Amino acid sequence: MFEPMTDIVPSFFAWLNQGPLTLTIFLHTVIILPMFWIYKQEKNRLENEK
């Protein structure tokens, strides 16, 4: 399933770069996921304020 590196030098990012969009979708995901946590916290705060 995993491709060897297409890049000439192996590195963590080159390894994530498995094909179209794998690397960039991974990075987008790790940026967006914690926002759910921030959302939940803020929701609790707003509910407690009432």
Next chain:
Amino acid sequence: MANNHLTSESKQLATWYFSFAAIIFGAQLLFGLVAAIQYVMPGFLFEIIDFSIARILHINSLVVWMVFAMFGSVYWLLPDETGIETVGIKIGKLLYWVFVAAIVIVVLVYLFIQVGPADETTIWFITEGREYIEAPRWADIGIVIVALGFVANLFLTGMKGKQTGIVTVLMADMIAFAGLYLAGMFFTDNITVDQYWWWWVIHLWVEATWEVFVGAIAAYGLIKMIGARRQVVEMWLWIEVAMLFGSGILGMGHHYFWIGTPEYWWEIGALFSALEPLPLVAMFIHVLYDWGKQQGEQNALGEKVSVINNKPAFTWFVLQAFGNFLGAGVWGFFHTLPQVNLYTHGTQFTSAHGHLAFFGAYATILIGMMYMAIQGTNGIKVMKHTKASIWAVSLITIGVMGMTVALTIAGYVQVLVSRAQMGATWAGYFDGQSGMWFAQAMDWRLLMGAVTFAGFLFLIKDFLSTGKDAAHQR
């Protein structure tokens, strides 16, 4: 603009910054015209003011007038936002003169010395020869000192006075803006490393910190001009900051496709930068939404008057929302994917995008801020359009759009002939340049450049005369 409606020294200093910015704006257009003429008549000023010199002056004065107008905008809005006089205003004024003197010397050296021998003295005293940041190293150091002084003024004022959301964003943004300049100050023999860091300055300025800056200015302008609710405007501002930095910081990857950097930048650059237009769309919606909302509330009260208290400034602000989206967003997305950029990189496409984006995203809103300063300086309650202000905004917009379309067409020819068919060699390059479509596009570009310059003359006329115009409500 010697007038006494200004009680704040910070606003006084802002008008100095705006005045010098307007002069340098003129210089930018003038040297742009010289370069445009050289495309049509290559012998023009050959070995007197060569294309390279005209272009250095064209793009450096672009950066300088915008930085001046940005500093001016901050000094203008600080007393309003924080509720106090700017801290350290005396130093601010001193730094203004240091900055102006440095710019004048750098320009004179560019014009009359131009190039130097291949050693470090040239880098220190004549030119660093790196596009946009050619300023020699002594001037770099001066710019850093001036910028740090400015940031210090901003921080001290923000911490002492009321710290609104707008001020908070500006504080974070301006420290990044000043700090990033340091990335462009060293010399290396490795051109890949050189360009890697060079983009830290150019990209992270233009596509991140400057964009956030205009977001903050737009927020301020909407509150001032149409009385938009601060709470709503600042919410939008935070959304824009999240989207602009979220896409813009890693969007830098689109400059790392072909300079010797690893292939993984293709993906990072492609998708992050593809998202860069989103905040610009959001800003566009936000400006028009607020306007409609405020006007609707006014109408509901049965008052048929416009909510806008500064027509010319508001026109430029709306133009910014539109121009930022079109110039930075659409024209940028055009060639941001690597499979397209492989052929468009380093062609007139880039220059088409550059013209519309710098104008749409920055020139417009900064001109708008200048109008707000004229309104404040002359104690005008409701500022109307004059004939000259309408001519100025129309001619400049038509001119820049015309140049953009012409350069886009020139870019097509270059991509198809020089790149796709001829494989980018010396001969291929000139085959593309000699094509009829390319040559005609360059004629149109010159013509539209002249239209823009005519618009600029109207703008200056309006700047000098509108303050005293009896048409405004005082």
Next chain:
Amino acid sequence: MANKSVWSDNRFWQRTAAWVTGFAAVLLIWLTFDTSAQISMGTDADLKDGVTKRVPGPTVINYKITYEMSTKRGHEVPVIGEKEKFFGRDDWSEEEAAELLHLGKLGSQAKNCMDCHTLLGNGAYYAPDLTKAWLDPAWGPEGSLQAMTGKNTKEEAMAEFLQHPSQYPTHERMMPNLGITEKEAIGLVAFLKHMSSIDTNGFPRNFGKMQGAVHGK
């Protein structure tokens, strides 16, 4: 007061903005470390051992450079071949070559090359791209540019052109005389040769491969 939504809450967006900005900046710094390691300049030993570097060492001027299709990577890459004479020598030491490259890189900035030409595709669009200028067939043995200068090697032809550009017009649009000395010209040619050996991920595509395709010529 009605139920307040998180989506219209300033604090939520402020925290989101802070998180996104901070994390993107951290990622960029991490990526910068990763990239910096890959784009540092190679050494003479790397060249002798056949170690592929994205940016080879300065002594690459002692070798023949070609630009060939790599089926694995799907685009052209610079290939460093056997020894080749550069200004009559193929034994430039690491120090000598580094000195030449230093002079050339300084020269490229001191003469504002980037404000007419593009280097690695960045710069102005008034003159040809110089990324792979060293590999341009026009400077080669059969090439028109080499013939124009009356020199017998690529490097001498380029150096001659750089010193007296307006004597050799190739188009109505000419390169101005920038006061480039003989020594600086040699440095600049070394800089150009070195730049052509940088792995630019296949930019420019098909360089020098296609000729005479325009206007049915």
